[in-house]
Amino acid sequence: MSESVTDAAEPQLVPVNAIFHTDFVQILVPVTTADTIAEVAEKVAYHVEGRRVHKQDAPKVVFHGGRRLDPRLTVADAGIGPLDHVRVEYDV
Amino acid sequence: MTLLKREEWQHLVRDVDWTYSYVDDEAVYPEWLSGTGKVPRAAWRTWEEDYKVSYPEYVSTQREKETAAYAVKAALQRSNAFDELSEGWKSSTKMHYGGVALVEFEAVLGELKMARFGLNPAWRNMAAFGALDEIRHAQITMFFGHEFVGRDPQYDWTQKMFHTNDWVAISLRSLFDSMMVTNNVVDLAIQLPLTFETGFTNLQFVALSADALESGDVNFANMISSIQTDEARHAQQGGPTLEILVEHDPVRAQWVIDKAFWGSARAFAALTGPAMDYYTPVEHRKQSYREFMEEWIIDQFIRTIEDYGLRRPWFWDEFMKGLDTWHHALHMGLWFWRPTIWWRPTAAVTKADREWLQEKYPNWEAVYGDKWDVIIDAVNAGNVEATLPETLPWLCSLCHLPCCNATLGRDGRWRVRDHSLTHNGVTYHFCTNGCRQIWWKDKDTLNSPTVIDRFLAGEIQPMDVGGILNYMGLTPDVMGDDPDYAWAAEYRDRVTTTPLQVAGGAQA
Numbered sequence: 272m273s274e275s276v277t278d279a280a281e282p283q284l285v286p287v288n289a290i291f292h293t294d295f296v297q298i299l300v301p302v303t304t305a306d307t308i309a310e311v312a313e314k315v316a317y318h319v320e321g322r323r324v325h326k327q328d329a330p331k332v333v334f335h336g337g338r339r340l341d342p343r344l345t346v347a348d349a350g351i352g353p354l355d356h357v358r359v360e361y362d363v
Numbered sequence: 364m365t366l367l368k369r370e371e372w373q374h375l376v377r378d379v380d381w382t383y384s385y386v387d388d389e390a391v392y393p394e395w396l397s398g399t400g401k402v403p404r405a406a407w408r409t410w411e412e413d414y415k416v417s418y419p420e421y422v423s424t425q426r427e428k429e430t431a432a433y434a435v436k437a438a439l440q441r442s443n444a445f446d447e448l449s450e451g452w453k454s455s456t457k458m459h460y461g462g463v464a465l466v467e468f469e470a471v472l473g474e475l476k477m478a479r480f481g482l483n484p485a486w487r488n489m490a491a492f493g494a495l496d497e498i499r500h501a502q503i504t505m506f507f508g509h510e511f512v513g514r515d516p517q518y519d520w521t522q523k524m525f526h527t528n529d530w531v532a533i534s535l536r537s538l539f540d541s542m543m544v545t546n547n548v549v550d551l552a553i554q555l556p557l558t559f560e561t562g563f564t565n566l567q568f569v570a571l572s573a574d575a576l577e578s579g580d581v582n583f584a585n586m587i588s589s590i591q592t593d594e595a596r597h598a599q600q601g602g603p604t605l606e607i608l609v610e611h612d613p614v615r616a617q618w619v620i621d622k623a624f625w626g627s628a629r630a631f632a633a634l635t636g637p638a639m640d641y642y643t644p645v646e647h648r649k650q651s652y653r654e655f656m657e658e659w660i661i662d663q664f665i666r667t668i669e670d671y672g673l674r675r676p677w678f679w680d681e682f683m684k685g686l687d688t689w690h691h692a693l694h695m696g697l698w699f700w701r702p703t704i705w706w707r708p709t710a711a712v713t714k715a716d717r718e719w720l721q722e723k724y725p726n727w728e729a730v731y732g733d734k735w736d737v738i739i740d741a742v743n744a745g746n747v748e749a750t751l752p753e754t755l756p757w758l759c760s761l762c763h764l765p766c767c768n769a770t771l772g773r774d775g776r777w778r779v780r781d782h783s784l785t786h787n788g789v790t791y792h793f794c795t796n797g798c799r800q801i802w803w804k805d806k807d808t809l810n811s812p813t814v815i816d817r818f819l820a821g822e823i824q825p826m827d828v829g830g831i832l833n834y835m836g837l838t839p840d841v842m843g844d845d846p847d848y849a850w851a852a853e854y855r856d857r858v859t860t861t862p863l864q865v866a867g868g869a870q871a
Contacts, residue, residue, distance in 0.1 A: 288757045288781075288783070288792050290778075290779050293733065295730075295779065296757070296779065297756065298754050298756055298757060299754050299756075299815055299818070300754060322741070322750065323695075323737050324733075324737060352790075354792075354819075356781040356783055356790075
């Protein structure tokens, strides 16, 4: 029951501390509780790929709290909270 | 009447003190300002400065310095020396004027605090001279910077910068408030005169002076050299204070000196590092920032702490490794987030620059070369938009500088790693282990939210790049940009392929 209430709720903003692959700096990236992990990877990459890191033709993977996350999970499902650190890497 | 020689009377007056009969000592020297701590009050009676000076001598010497400094300035004002300076070097001076002028004023307050609450009368006398020194430094820096306001509005930040919410201003205020305003005078004497002035100002005022002369900026070299001649005298307040503190409370002495060194090292990596290794034209660089640090700071700092029986700080390995990375990453950050600063940062990554950087820092290409290549390709493709920020860099909760320090992992990869902690349900991020450790020990005395904290709290509106720049006080005529982007042209024939990453961070 409580799950369906959460699902029905408006997505909440989740600002995260993110680092992309070999980039030189951690950045602020706003994601939402409803974003999938694959979408999180793209939102982080948007600020870095082709700006400071060569774009690679490879899938991206997100790490959070030492865990590699399933790209189909949502931010809420994965337990990513505001101010958490996420790392995005190319899966090569 | 025959006048007595100084040595015949000074010992009688240099430490004349009051004997209180209507109030007790704690009322005159309260602990939160005077900070004797575990040191018995009587122990401060032995405090003695090495180099003694009387007021007439002080005035006479200072008058000569002032006359000389302003005479050189007046002579150069009639020349076209300013127009001959490179944009890179001008950036070094803008950064210096804005970053230093009001820190000198803050030092006036610090010296006055020691002149009032210092625990020995000779110390209070020295601090009174120190306050006069710092008034001179604030004035001369402001006056020299002011001359150029009519030619370039970025020099207006000489006076304005410290009053803004620019992230650099917040970072410097946070550091210097903790060194001079929020602490007691014992900690102040060890943090400011001993650690900062004896060590780090040499780098800015002596070593950078050499770069100024090489770059043709006699005026700037003249100003900072004149300032530096005062430092040696008032900086000596630190030695006798540390000597007494070490004897009675070595743990406190070690902690205070360690964190002042760390904070100074972070600030200098942000300001002096880029000025020396990037903004000074490559043909004029005397030594690398790392070489200057080794010669002017590290040897002397280690000698000083060993002389007093203290140990190397716990962060020493992290600090030494950072000499090869901190300022390079901060330079890249200053360039990429250039609209947030009040100077025009040269990228300084021409082929000649990179050859010099690689020679001085053998890992430079492995850690930074690929990122500059991406930026270069974007510039050459006419896509300057891709080289401008659309979000904020994450700022360290202690030093307020971007979290941008790559380290070499056991897997052979250079990565920027997470240094965070959660306290009372809030997660804080730090650029290094050193900043995290100092924050943890000092957390109850810190209250300085970063720009990220302020942004997420909704204090910055609208919540976009324009809102952020406005919050920082940047106006279009002042906000930084690359001077011309023409430096990238020599890379037009570069083959833009993705380099293969191999172990150790090298590229194939």
